[in-house]
Amino acid sequence: MALGDFLDDIGSAAVDFGRNLLGGIIDGISDVAPSALPTATAALAQLSYRGTTGNFQSAMEPIILSGKFQHISDMNPETQGSPCYMRDYIHTFSGFVMCDNPIFQSSIATSVEEGAVEAMMAKGFFYE
């Protein structure tokens, strides 16, 4: 084996080693899928019963506004955040942050590191 090939092998093994370590860090972070529902899909008002004409019974009936409320499980905003949907500088946020199609560019980071930062921003990270 030529010396150059040997060094190349050594070098690529080190690169694989480093990237595997970094990849392990990223993969160890569980996904927090963006889960938000636009309010536009909320149910529209419907007329379930239409009255006809005046009558004494109707005139005696109280007017009732009733609400039916379905409970949800406990919230976990500390590690999941809450729907935000805003564009702004990251330093204006704190705690959990998850970005949509993040683009991170740095003059001192390698492209592998930039990709790792973007992956973590997309999965959700803590700015603290």
Add this chain to the structure above:
Amino acid sequence: MPSISVTLWSFDKKKNSTKLPASAGTEFTGEMKQSFTLTGLEIRFNLGSQLVAPTYNYAQIPSLRRYYFITDWYYDRGFWIAVMAVDVLASFKLEIGNSSQYVLRSYSRYTPGIIDTSYPTTGEVTRTSSQIAAGTFWGADVTQDTGLIVMGVIGNSSSSVGAVTYYALTMPAFRTFLNAMLSSISWANISITEISAELQKALINPTQYIVSCRWFPILASAFNQGAAVSAINLGWWSFTAPARVLNTVGSAWVSRQNEFSIPVHPQRVGRGDYLRLSPYSSYMLKFLPFGVFEIDSTELFEGDTLGILVDTNLMTGDSVLHLATKKFTDVQYNWDNSFLVVESQIGVPLPVGQVSADVANYQNALAAGVVAGAGDIARSFSKEKEPATKHHSGKF
């Protein structure tokens, strides 16, 4: 092996965090392995001769301008070797903070109205309702005879609207009027020597001059619209009864208004503002005789109170219901922005002795039927019939 200055910490942090150690750490000089990358490397440390596991789990290598997680330690011939992976979030915290991104989810800033589907419903349901008693809204109590009767009569009056004069009476006044009208026939002023009283009663039916009679749940004692009169002109005659004559359409218009505090989801406090929206919250309004309505939760989302306005025309009984919301800080409702407007008939028709029919309507219907029938007959005899699809292509 090249030696390198390394600062080590025992530091508790999440893997996906930009957090940096607050303390100064402990400086060591280690030896790099021959080949390494910036993202992952191994450094050998001389931590003494005793075989005690190091507690350091975080490192900074100033010459590489990066922070590292120590993912593992292994021991080799008297030296501890740290396996390190770069902590990109901490290393580039400043650059990350200065980048502008579109943030989907955040702990510190959020949009309360966006529904968060991260959390499933538990099956637990809370029902809350608020109500306004009918008497409170309308003013009159059905059981107490406090409502208002509006009667349309044909008679000699300068206050008529069209051919009909509308009188508003209390129930006792209405009884007084009936008593005056039907207790004797003397008001007809026909001598019994000409026509006997019994025959007069058979011949003269004063109720035929009553063309409409409706009861409204409006508090009669507080009704002060129109001009007060002491007699009702019916046909050719006049009967003593206290009433108010509604001589214009405007004087026959009444409005009733009230409001509900909007029931809210018990978990809405904090970040749960979106729980006021469907499908977590659903609202029904029962208001008879207008109907039972399922209200769009988005209409109630920003409001604190739901306002109800009913405009009623006492001549016809036609009523219009308006629903609008406002915040506590708003002075009044903007009814022009009502999200629901529904018509209905509030007046309760009271039968009178004369069976009346809407002759004009019958005539119109009859005429329409005749015209349509004649058209069909004409077409059936036409030699060149139009295609069936063109029969209804006229303008509406």
